[in-house]
Amino acid sequence: MAMAEQRNDKPGRPSAPRERGGWLARIAPGVRNAFAKRETPDNLWVKCPDTGEMIYRPDLEASLWVTPAGSHMRIGTQLRLKYTFDDGKYERIASPTVVEDPLKFPDDKPYPERLKAARKATGEQDSMAIAFGEIQGVPTVVVVQDFAFMGGSLSMAAGETFIKAAREAIARDCPFVIFTAAGGARMQEGTLSLMQMARTTLALNEVKAKGLPYIVVLTDPTTGGVTASYAMLGDIHIAEPNAMIAFAGRRVIEQTIRETLPPGFQRAEFLMERGQVDMVLTRKEIPGVLGSILKTLMAGRARSKAA
Secondary structure: OHHHHHHHHOOOOOOOOOOOOHHHHHOOHHHHHHOOOOOOOOOOEEEOOOOOOEEEHHHHHHOOOEOOOOOEOOOOHHHHHHHHOHHHOEEEEOOOOOOOOOOOOOOOOOHHHHHHHHHHHHOOOOOEEEEEEEEOOEEEEEEEEOOOOHHHOEOHHHHHHHHHHHHHHHHHOOOEEEEEEEOOEOHHHHHHHHHHHHHHHHHHHHHHHOOOOEEEEEEEEEOHHHHOOHHHOOOEEEEOOOOEEOOOOHHHHHHHHOOOOOOOOOEHHHHHHOOOOOEEOOOOOHHHHHHHHHHHHHHHHHHHHHO
């Protein structure tokens, strides 16, 4: 014990602070940074919904979110507007405000909380948004329905947004275009959401009374009361490839009629073969063809005015 104490009390040479980090800390900073740990985004790779292939996200963004297999992935309002308008430039038009949770709908999660979560996730106030800009040089009012916002469901707010967009088209004397995507009417608003089917139809009557074009672009999925109203009232119907377009679901129909439905039933190509859809276009083709159609229809309107 004494020897140990003596050894500990023995004066020694003052030791210099030890440099930590090993050999990597002694090389040039530029080289050292090359070996530094980098954070990799969790969403750098995206799975194709059709094939399961992992796709590099920047490549997917460059292809407008269309996979190599041709699957047109769902996109939000901002990307849809960017891809549609010339140079991605447009003016956003504010949607009207409505009473939230008018029925005080009972649920395991309060309806206002669901709205708050959807707004945070999408950055939009409701499932529909309005913008004004040029498509191939033609001034146009465009409405986009975002499936990420509570399934793109038709609500009082969405109905009011549609009506405002229709009246904006009339006021600006320009075409009205809508990109639909919906799972139907919003159950938390009950009959009030179903009333929007009739109200949007009446707003469209005002647009058509002015001789203005109304073009519908059907995206995946467009179902329920949306299909039963403004989604099928266009002068021309365009659809993205393999988009589901339906009223009731396939399983419900098969159980009702007790028959097996044919392959591709309720898909864009199937409906085009039977005359319900005018054309199926890839996402990249839509702005050019849409602009050409609008130019033709507005040219006819200009001639009728001159006459």
